[in-house]
Amino acid sequence: MQSSTVEPIIRISDVSKYFDDFQALKDVSLEVALGERVVVCGPSGSGKSTLVRCINGLEHHQSGSIVVDDVELGANRESLAAIRAKVGMVFQQFNLFPHLTVLENLTLGPVRARKMAKSDAEDLARRYLERVRIPEQADKYPRQLSGGQQQRVAIARSLCMEPKIMLFDEPTSALDPEMINEVLDVMAELASSGMTMICVTHEMGFARRVADKMVFMDHGEIVEMSAPETFFSAPESQRCQEFLAKILQH
Amino acid sequence: MRIIGLSVALVLLLAGCSSNWGWYVVNPMTDAGSSNLSFLLSGLGSTILLSITAISISVVVGLLIALPGLSTNRTLRSINRVYVEFVRAIPILVLILWVYYGLPQVADVAINVFWAGVIALALSDSAFQAEIFRAGIQSIDKGQYEASHSVSLSYSDTMRFVILPQAIKRILPALGNQLVYMLKMSSLVSVIGMPELTRKANELVVTEYRPLEIYTILVLEYLVLILIVSAAMRWLERRMQADERQ
Ligand SMILES: Nc1ncnc2c1ncn2[C@@H]1O[C@H](COP(=O)(O)OP(=O)(O)OP(=O)(O)O)[C@@H](O)[C@H]1O
Numbered sequence: 324m325q326s327s328t329v330e331p332i333i334r335i336s337d338v339s340k341y342f343d344d345f346q347a348l349k350d351v352s353l354e355v356a357l358g359e360r361v362v363v364c365g366p367s368g369s370g371k372s373t374l375v376r377c378i379n380g381l382e383h384h385q386s387g388s389i390v391v392d393d394v395e396l397g398a399n400r401e402s403l404a405a406i407r408a409k410v411g412m413v414f415q416q417f418n419l420f421p422h423l424t425v426l427e428n429l430t431l432g433p434v435r436a437r438k439m440a441k442s443d444a445e446d447l448a449r450r451y452l453e454r455v456r457i458p459e460q461a462d463k464y465p466r467q468l469s470g471g472q473q474q475r476v477a478i479a480r481s482l483c484m485e486p487k488i489m490l491f492d493e494p495t496s497a498l499d500p501e502m503i504n505e506v507l508d509v510m511a512e513l514a515s516s517g518m519t520m521i522c523v524t525h526e527m528g529f530a531r532r533v534a535d536k537m538v539f540m541d542h543g544e545i546v547e548m549s550a551p552e553t554f555f556s557a558p559e560s561q562r563c564q565e566f567l568a569k570i571l572q573h
Numbered sequence: 574m575r576i577i578g579l580s581v582a583l584v585l586l587l588a589g590c591s592s593n594w595g596w597y598v599v600n601p602m603t604d605a606g607s608s609n610l611s612f613l614l615s616g617l618g619s620t621i622l623l624s625i626t627a628i629s630i631s632v633v634v635g636l637l638i639a640l641p642g643l644s645t646n647r648t649l650r651s652i653n654r655v656y657v658e659f660v661r662a663i664p665i666l667v668l669i670l671w672v673y674y675g676l677p678q679v680a681d682v683a684i685n686v687f688w689a690g691v692i693a694l695a696l697s698d699s700a701f702q703a704e705i706f707r708a709g710i711q712s713i714d715k716g717q718y719e720a721s722h723s724v725s726l727s728y729s730d731t732m733r734f735v736i737l738p739q740a741i742k743r744i745l746p747a748l749g750n751q752l753v754y755m756l757k758m759s760s761l762v763s764v765i766g767m768p769e770l771t772r773k774a775n776e777l778v779v780t781e782y783r784p785l786e787i788y789t790i791l792v793l794e795y796l797v798l799i800l801i802v803s804a805a806m807r808w809l810e811r812r813m814q815a816d817e818r819q
């Protein structure tokens with residue numbers, strides 16, 4: 324657990340998000356300290372994706388505030404650019420660029436957005452491919468890789484932007500069971516290296532292993548937030564108990 | 574290539590069956606015939622140049638018109654709609670006449686037949702290109718924009734390096750169709766005196782008075798040209814798909 328005196332790197336205060344009339348987030352507040360690992364879970368439609376997507380500006384919240392590393396999101400145009408440079412995101416569907424090789428997927432951001440020289444960007448990319456354990460796939464196209472490999476490329480692509488924070492939105496939900504662990508291992512390694520992470524996932528074994536803080540969401544609200552020990556052994560709310568009972572059966 | 578051979582054979586067969594044909598006008602064995610033939614073929618360069626120039630411009634204009642059509646902003650979208658609906662409603666022949674005879678009076682510029690043809694054809698085609706691009710870009714998964722956003726790409730870099738390369742691959746068959754269409758529509762520019770294939774044929778008909786043979790040759794000229802373009806487009810499509818398989 325992080326000490327609460329540390330200034331949080333992400334401070335979400337009373338954030339509400341509407342899709343037309345439908346309220347997807349209801350006064351959500353959450354603080355994440357530097358280096359902290361937060362795992363978010365909850366039933367489908369509870370607003371988990373919406374929450375993480377608000378943090379890097381993929382969705383715009385209507386009220387409340389999101390402050391990332393002292394920059395308030397939505398304050399002005401520059402704030403969005405500043406925040407997305409600090410925040411990496413990994414998607415359920417990988418979203419690799421299918422027309423580019425693995426190496427080109429990794430170097431596009433560094434070359435175009437970070438203005439790195441191509442050779443430097445390639446060195447950087449190869450280092451991160453090494454780190455996600457697929458250095459030999461650099462010249463292949465995404466569709467030639469397995470799902471697990473594609474997701475690891477997506478993680479490496481985010482890391483090449485050298486973010487301070489990594490967001491994961493159900494990174495293993497689209498994978499065949501035998502590929503889930505290779506992705507979780509990479510994420511656990513990233514966690515142990517001190518990366519600040521928010522992971523939406525239902526992989527409770529992973530959550531137990533790496534989480535500093537568990538968050539349970541339902542109907543657009545954070546219903547329960549606690550350390551994993553308490554979260555799994557003595558969840559307070561009934562909704563969370565029921566959810567855990569259901570999900571831990573499998 | 575087989576199709577070309579077949580159609581040539583078909584025409585020659587027709588020629589043999591009817592006493593109304595007088596192939597001597599374009600008989601390459603005689604001096605007069607071969608000079609007539611080369612007169613007809615001398616329009617080929619103009620037709621190709623006209624079509625290629627016009628389609629190059631219309632692709633660029635079409636893309637620029639497509640982009641506001643994809644915006645969430647209603648005003649930008651209506652700019653796209655108005656342009657597309659307005660331009661699409663003008664018959665190409667009318668546009669050619671208007672640009673050649675009308676535009677110089679409005680804009681106070683001298684305009685030659687080539688550029689009048691290019692402008693009219695490009696303008697007319699750009700409305701269709703805009704629709705093709707809009708559909709192509711819209712077919713790209715939203716996740717591609719989100720991934721681009723998350724690696725901090727600007728809007729123009731996202732379009733240039735992520736969205737358009739994928740969209741163009743998908744719309745290539747439609748772009749090929751437009752090129753074929755453009756080659757055919759370029760024949761209309763003959764009315765303002767552009768010396769392209771159709772104009773040359775018209776001129777020769779006036780002097781030789783052999784419309785049947787001369788226009789048959791004209792049909793074959795377009796046929797061969799367009800079959801070559803089709804083959805080239807198919808080759809390009811195959812090559813772009815091979816990129817991904819490797
Ligand atoms: N673009 C959108 N337009 C309208 N409604 C949306 C949109 N995105 C999400 N929603 C709604 O907001 C609610 C929260 O969605 P969200 O995707 O955040 O849920 P989730 O917790 O991630 O669910 P899942 O586990 O299925 O991914 C859902 O009811 C969903 O239907």
Ligand SMILES: [Mg+2]
Nearest residue numbers: 371372373493
């Ligand atoms: Mg979700």
